[in-house]
Amino acid sequence: VDNERQLRTEFRRALDEVLPPVPWLEAAVTQDLHKRRSRRSIDRVNALPRSRMQLVAGVLVIVLAAVAAAAFLASQHAPQTAPAGAISIEAYQTMVKRDDGMVIVSRNDNCMTLESACDVSGKPAIALMQRWLDDLNASTPPARFAVIDAQMRRHLTVGISALNAIPAAYQAKDQSGLDRAHNLASDQQGWLDEATRGIAASQPGTAATYIASAQAASQAFGGCPSWVVGQPGRMRGHAIHEL
Amino acid sequence: MAVLPAAMTLLEAAKLGDDSAFEILLRPLLEPGYRLAGGMLQDHQAAQDAVQEAAFKAWRKLRQLRDGSDMRPWFLGIVANECRSVRRSRWSSVVKVISPARTESTPADSVLSGIELRNALRALDEKKRLALVLHWYLDLPLDEIASITGSSLHAVEGQVQRGMHELRQRLEEHRG
Numbered sequence: 001v002d003n004e005r006q007l008r009t010e011f012r013r014a015l016d017e018v019l020p021p022v023p024w025l026e027a028a029v030t031q032d033l034h035k036r037r038s039r040r041s042i043d044r045v046n047a048l049p050r051s052r053m054q055l056v057a058g059v060l061v062i063v064l065a066a067v068a069a070a071a072f073l074a075s076q077h078a079p080q081t082a083p084a085g086a087i088s089i090e091a092y093q094t095m096v097k098r099d100d101g102m103v104i105v106s107r108n109d110n111c112m113t114l115e116s117a118c119d120v121s122g123k124p125a126i127a128l129m130q131r132w133l134d135d136l137n138a139s140t141p142p143a144r145f146a147v148i149d150a151q152m153r154r155h156l157t158v159g160i161s162a163l164n165a166i167p168a169a170y171q172a173k174d175q176s177g178l179d180r181a182h183n184l185a186s187d188q189q190g191w192l193d194e195a196t197r198g199i200a201a202s203q204p205g206t207a208a209t210y211i212a213s214a215q216a217a218s219q220a221f222g223g224c225p226s227w228v229v230g231q232p233g234r235m236r237g238h239a240i241h242e243l
Numbered sequence: 244m245a246v247l248p249a250a251m252t253l254l255e256a257a258k259l260g261d262d263s264a265f266e267i268l269l270r271p272l273l274e275p276g277y278r279l280a281g282g283m284l285q286d287h288q289a290a291q292d293a294v295q296e297a298a299f300k301a302w303r304k305l306r307q308l309r310d311g312s313d314m315r316p317w318f319l320g321i322v323a324n325e326c327r328s329v330r331r332s333r334w335s336s337v338v339k340v341i342s343p344a345r346t347e348s349t350p351a352d353s354v355l356s357g358i359e360l361r362n363a364l365r366a367l368d369e370k371k372r373l374a375l376v377l378h379w380y381l382d383l384p385l386d387e388i389a390s391i392t393g394s395s396l397h398a399v400e401g402q403v404q405r406g407m408h409e410l411r412q413r414l415e416e417h418r419g
Contacts, residue, residue: 037302
C-alpha cells in the first residue's frame, strides 16, 4: 500500500511538473466560446439565403426539366408541321384529279384542219391548263409526288404553248404547223392524263407490289410493239408507289 | 451521483439556449478538464487547446445530454475524446520535443524521476492511461470513471490495477 501511495504521489508530481496552473483558462475558454458562437450565428444567417438559393435553384431545375420533358412529348405527339404551301397527299391527289378533269372536258376537235371551222376554241383549255399550272406552282407537293410534280408543270407549259400555236397556224393557213401543234398538245394531254391516274392511284406499297407493278408495265410495253419507245413525254398509266 | 436541483435548472436553461447558464455549469469543469487533458497529452498548451475545443463541442452537443445526468462525466468524456484526436494528429511531434534520452545530462533525481514516470505513462495504452489519470490525478471515484469511459466498473478497476502494475514495471526497468 505504501508503495502504491508513493507511486501515486510521484505520479501527481510528475504531471504537475508539466502542467502549470492556468488561471486564465476560464476567461480564455469563455472568450473563445463567445467568438465561436457569434461566428456560428453569422454563418447561420449567411447560410439561410444560401439554403433558400439552393431551394430556388432546385425548383428551377425541376421546372426546366418539366418544360423540356413537355416540349419533347409535344414534339413527339404533335402532328408534323408541313412547310408553308405544303399540302397533304389526299389534297394533292384531289387537286390534280379536279384540274385534269376540267381540262379534259374543255377539249374539242376544232381547228383540226384548215377546212374545218375554228373559232379560237383553244382558249378555254388554255385557261384551265394555266389554272392547273398555277395550282401546282402555289403548292409544295408531298415528297412522293415531287418528281412527277415538276414533270407535270413542264408538260403543262408545253401544252399551253401548243394550244396557243393551233389558232396561229390556222390563221397562217399552215396545215403542217397545225398538225404539229395538235400532236404536241395531244401528247401533253395524254401524258397528263396518265400522270393523273398514277397520282390518283398512288398508295403506300411494299417492295413486292412495286416489283409487280414494274413487271406489269414492262409487259404492257412489250405488248405494244408499235409504240415508239423513248418518245418524249410518253409514260404508262401505272400507280406511283411509295416504298 | 446526486445532481443538485439548482444544477438541473441551470442545465435545462442551458439546453434551452441560455449561454450564461451553460458557462456557469462549465466553469467548475474546466480545471479537471485541463488536468485530464494535461495528464493525457503532457503538454499544457495542447491541454488548454483541448479544453477549449471540448467546451465548444459541449455547447454544441448540450441537447444530447440526458436530463438528470451529471455534466462532469459527460464533459470529461468529451475532453478525453478530444485528447484522443489531438494525440492522433500531433502526438509524435510532442513526444519528440519532450522526450529526453536517458544518457543526456544529469538533472536532479526528482526531475529525472518525473521524466521517467511520464515516459512510462505515455507508453501505457490509452485506456489504462486514461483510467490512471482520472483516478490518481483527478481523484475521481471508479464509478464516475466508468461513466466517463463508457466501461463497466469492473473493467475500470482492472484498467487501474493493470495500469499501475505496468507503470511500476516500466519504472523499475528504467531505473535498473
